Amino acid sequence: MKYNKRLLLKGNEAAVYGALIAGCDCYFGYPITPASEVAQTAAQLFPQLNRTFLQAESEIGAINMVIGGAAAGKRVMTGSSGLGISLKQEGMSYLAAYEMPALIIDVTRGGPGLGNIGPEQADYFQLVKGGGHGSYHCLVFTPNSAQEMCDMSIKAFELAEKYRMPAYVMADGVIGQMMESVLLPEPKEFDYDPEWKMGRYVNGEAQVITSIYMEYNDLEALNNRLQAKYREIEKNEQSYEEYMADDAEVLIVAYGICSRIARGVVDTMRADGVKVGLVRPKMVYPFPVDPLKKHVENGTVKAVMSLEMSAGQMIEDVRLAVECKVPVYLQNRMGGNIPSGAEVVEGVRTILKEIAK
Amino acid sequence: MSMEKVKFGRSKVFFDPFNRRPGPIKKNMHYCPGCGHGILHKLIAEAIEHYGIQQDVAFIAPVGCAVFAYYYFNTGAISVPHGRAPAVGTGVGRANPEKFVISYQGDGDLAAIGFNEFIQAANRGEKMTIFFVNNTNYGMTGGQMAPTTLPGQKTTTTPFGRNPLTEGYPINVSSLINTLTSPVYIERVALTSTARIAAAKKAVYKGIENLRDRKGFSFIEVLAPCPINLRMTTEQLNDFIENKMTEFFPIGCVRDRSAETAVGELPPATIHEPAEVMAKLFPLRQEGGVADDFRNDSEIFNRELRIRMSGFGGQGILSLGHNFANMARLRNFNVSWMPSYGPEQRGGAASCAVILSRGVISNPMVDNNCDLLIALTQMALDKFGHQLSDNGILIYDRSAMSKPEVKGNQKVFGLDALAIANSVGNPKCANSVILGALAVILKKYAPLTEGDAADYDKVYREALTESFGSKPKVLEQNFAAFEAGKAAMAAEL
Ligand SMILES: Cc1ncc(C[n+]2csc(CCOP(=O)(O)OP(=O)(O)O)c2C)c(N)n1
Ligand code: SF4
Numbered sequence: 001m002k003y004n005k006r007l008l009l010k011g012n013e014a015a016v017y018g019a020l021i022a023g024c025d026c027y028f029g030y031p032i033t034p035a036s037e038v039a040q041t042a043a044q045l046f047p048q049l050n051r052t053f054l055q056a057e058s059e060i061g062a063i064n065m066v067i068g069g070a071a072a073g074k075r076v077m078t079g080s081s082g083l084g085i086s087l088k089q090e091g092m093s094y095l096a097a098y099e100m101p102a103l104i105i106d107v108t109r110g111g112p113g114l115g116n117i118g119p120e121q122a123d124y125f126q127l128v129k130g131g132g133h134g135s136y137h138c139l140v141f142t143p144n145s146a147q148e149m150c151d152m153s154i155k156a157f158e159l160a161e162k163y164r165m166p167a168y169v170m171a172d173g174v175i176g177q178m179m180e181s182v183l184l185p186e187p188k189e190f191d192y193d194p195e196w197k198m199g200r201y202v203n204g205e206a207q208v209i210t211s212i213y214m215e216y217n218d219l220e221a222l223n224n225r226l227q228a229k230y231r232e233i234e235k236n237e238q239s240y241e242e243y244m245a246d247d248a249e250v251l252i253v254a255y256g257i258c259s260r261i262a263r264g265v266v267d268t269m270r271a272d273g274v275k276v277g278l279v280r281p282k283m284v285y286p287f288p289v290d291p292l293k294k295h296v297e298n299g300t301v302k303a304v305m306s307l308e309m310s311a312g313q314m315i316e317d318v319r320l321a322v323e324c325k326v327p328v329y330l331q332n333r334m335g336g337n338i339p340s341g342a343e344v345v346e347g348v349r350t351i352l353k354e355i356a357k
Numbered sequence: 358m359s360m361e362k363v364k365f366g367r368s369k370v371f372f373d374p375f376n377r378r379p380g381p382i383k384k385n386m387h388y389c390p391g392c393g394h395g396i397l398h399k400l401i402a403e404a405i406e407h408y409g410i411q412q413d414v415a416f417i418a419p420v421g422c423a424v425f426a427y428y429y430f431n432t433g434a435i436s437v438p439h440g441r442a443p444a445v446g447t448g449v450g451r452a453n454p455e456k457f458v459i460s461y462q463g464d465g466d467l468a469a470i471g472f473n474e475f476i477q478a479a480n481r482g483e484k485m486t487i488f489f490v491n492n493t494n495y496g497m498t499g500g501q502m503a504p505t506t507l508p509g510q511k512t513t514t515t516p517f518g519r520n521p522l523t524e525g526y527p528i529n530v531s532s533l534i535n536t537l538t539s540p541v542y543i544e545r546v547a548l549t550s551t552a553r554i555a556a557a558k559k560a561v562y563k564g565i566e567n568l569r570d571r572k573g574f575s576f577i578e579v580l581a582p583c584p585i586n587l588r589m590t591t592e593q594l595n596d597f598i599e600n601k602m603t604e605f606f607p608i609g610c611v612r613d614r615s616a617e618t619a620v621g622e623l624p625p626a627t628i629h630e631p632a633e634v635m636a637k638l639f640p641l642r643q644e645g646g647v648a649d650d651f652r653n654d655s656e657i658f659n660r661e662l663r664i665r666m667s668g669f670g671g672q673g674i675l676s677l678g679h680n681f682a683n684m685a686r687l688r689n690f691n692v693s694w695m696p697s698y699g700p701e702q703r704g705g706a707a708s709c710a711v712i713l714s715r716g717v718i719s720n721p722m723v724d725n726n727c728d729l730l731i732a733l734t735q736m737a738l739d740k741f742g743h744q745l746s747d748n749g750i751l752i753y754d755r756s757a758m759s760k761p762e763v764k765g766n767q768k769v770f771g772l773d774a775l776a777i778a779n780s781v782g783n784p785k786c787a788n789s790v791i792l793g794a795l796a797v798i799l800k801k802y803a804p805l806t807e808g809d810a811a812d813y814d815k816v817y818r819e820a821l822t823e824s825f826g827s828k829p830k831v832l833e834q835n836f837a838a839f840e841a842g843k844a845a846m847a848a849e850l
Contacts, residue, residue, distance in 0.1 A: 003640065007686070008683050008686045020634070020638060050624065050625045050626060050628050064448065067448060068452065072449045091441075179694035180694070184638070190631075198433040198434065208377075208434045208435065209434070212425075260718075260720050341722075
């Protein structure tokens with residue numbers, strides 16, 4: 001092999017490599033820290049493959065260009081961070097209604113408001129719970145390494161197309177900014193010609209893409225179809241990694257950079273004989289309900305810690321998953337602060353004391 | 358209204374009947390009698406047919422009374438969010454340049470909520486034709502004020518008449534975009550008489566011809582009647598348009614560069630062939646590179662190595678970390694490189710953490726148990742010194758501080774990195790000096806096997822060549838700095 005497939009890349013860069021390897025044709029985006037390298041890498045690489053990079057006038061412009069590109073039957077993507085994602089929500093709702101796939105990279109930062117450029121995970125609600133108007137979901141991948149930024153961008157296109165819906169890759173600022181060695185997968189043969197493509201003629205009639213259904217029953221039927229699809233996804237696509245979870249008394253649930261810290265904590269505490277384990281969601285929509293339920297039903301787990309860089313957003317899904325059968329504690333930092341390993345160790349010890357009472 | 362005398366054959370671009378329209382009526386459009394949308398639809402359909410582009414038209418339907426344009430046009434179509442048609446059209450056209458993008462918008466859609474999307478598309482000279490229906494109000498939502506509503510005009514949200522002092526004056530969109538360089542063709546037409554419709558038809562045809570010829574951005578503003586919301590008879594409406602509207606929106610050609618604009622060409626095809634994609638994205642393997650299963654065999658590499666490099670911005674701390682991380686990557690290590698982030702950077706401090714491991718790197722933050730600390734300033738040492746493990750190695754810049762105290766089995770090495778770099782003629786090479794010194798230190802104290810010690814020099818050269826292969830002078834200076842760093846540290850030990 002004359003090429004070097006192992007590169008040292010920022011997570012933000014790796015996502016663009018992944019998208020290109022997946023056959024993405026267009027990048028439309030508006031700059032924002034800490035996602036800027038996504039746009040900058042796209043500006044560098046897309047034109048080299050005669051593909052399109054266009055800096056949009058705003059995130060609203062960008063997501064609507066994404067709608068246009070997807071409607072034209074191409075793989076398309078955009079990238080942004082918290083406040084930009086807020087602006088994209090109108091378009092996300094339309095994409096969900098059109099049932100068209102697209103990749104949206106969200107490198108999350110501190111909020112609310114302008115917040116700061118430090119890493120937070122406070123976009124959880126707007127990505128996982130819908131975010132725009134109407135009853136819909138988007139697929140949400142949560143990479144915890146540059147390698148996964150690449151791999152999940154590829155996987156995101158795959159699932160987005162399988163289920164015809166938009167997919168987010170949600171990385172916190174650390175995962176986006178940190179450089180790691182990434183083994184690039186080889187591109188596959190390209191054949192992409194989606195059935196919904198605008199302007200395809202079926203029996204002499206041009207296909208149309210729309211989200212307006214004047215008849216109430218028609219709109220209800222669309223909603224029922226969407227919800228059936230979401231139930232199928234919740235059943236089939238849960239994605240997670242377990243680490244020393246089988247006999248754990250305290251189970252940490254963490255994604256993104258928090259899951260890396262948590263893994264270190266598990267190693268440290270296991271060395272001291274403390275039975276702590278980790279369930280790491282690789283996707284948060286659908287949420288990995290099954291493993292959490294399983295461990296709680298096994299009876300080993302006495303308490304769960306939701307480790308987040310937000311004010312307690314994921315914890316709602318954790319509580320739903322364990323059906324409140326065991327206590328769920330929030331361990332978090334906000335404002336751009338990253339929880340230290342020592343803090344989390346302390347948190348686990350506090351939980352152990354609480355449940356011993 | 359005189360327009361009713363103009364007879365249209367039914368264009369083949371229209372469906373017949375309009376089966377997409379819900380309800381029993383399939384012969385007529387959903388527009389109110391006397392509405393301008395219907396006439397304009399017919400002109401556009403005729404022109405599409407005339408220029409033979411039906412199969413590849415991408416019709417962007419707005420939010421407004423024309424939201425259902427796709428009930429009628431048998432062309433590719435999408436109904437889009439309010440005001441966003443030019444952005445969606447941009448996406449369609451950029452993604453598939455073979456498409457002929459038509460954006461059809463009302464005055465609320467284009468000149469209020471979607472003004473930015475519109476003006477930016479115009480400024481970029483997107484290859485699209487926009488039909489802009491100016492009927493001085495929001496038709497669909499029940500006759501509210503539009504940006505084009507005339508001073509004094511009563512609408513449902515200006516019940517006492519539009520007051521220009523509080524609500525501004527009508528926006529003259531055609532004149533506004535005439536200040537931009539990119540648009541090819543801008544014309545304002547009306548539909549008030551046979552003669553006006555004939556002129557409108559010419560403009561519509563030109564807009565579609567430009568589209569077929571991929572000339573760029575064409576814009577046709579149509580002064581259109583909305584009899585329902587303006588509550589006027591045909592005669593009153595014609596009078597309103599001809600005598601009141603034209604005061605703010607004069608009819609006629611604003612710009613026409615169609616003739617002198619060359620026919621546009623399609624861009625080159627996108628590259629998707631796997632071999633070609635790899636050739637563009639994957640770097641060539643450097644001479645001397647190792648196979649994917651190569652492993653350095655020194656004992657020390659069996660565990661995770663945690664390194665902190667810190668100093669002042671501009672000292673090349675980040676590139677030092679980056680080069681070292683690249684060396685590790687080229688020898689198949691898992692490696693993470695984490696630059697200082699946010700407030701840590703304040704006051705010019707620069708720092709990064711590098712971890713290499715054969716296994717999974719858990720926490721990429723180095724906040725304790727540091728194996729190697731490189732500190733180029735006193736501040737850096739003060740901040741990170743306590744993180745060094747009892748068996749750790751500290752390299753400090755001698756010119757910046759006196760010899761630091763050590764604890765446990767820590768080993769300390771002083772170096773005049775900057776002075777040595779200057780001696781080879783490039784202060785930016787300080788990080789190569791340090792990497793050279795590190796070669797000597799690691800060989801003796803890690804310790805490295807003979808093979809790995811030799812490989813360190815090799816992989817240093819590979820990493821640098823990968824980064825600076827196109828700049829032989831920079832490469833040479835760095836190599837010299839590396840050797841000088843080695844020599845200086847060898848003399849110390
Ligand atoms: C985001 C959003 N805000 C408001 C509306 C409600 N709305 C629908 S049509 C319209 C105005 C349309 O007026 P215009 O663009 O002038 O078109 P016309 O109906 O006159 O042809 C408005 C405000 C909407 N659909 N979406
Ligand atoms: S409300 Fe006005 S613009 Fe809308 S269809 Fe009726 S006449 Fe036409």
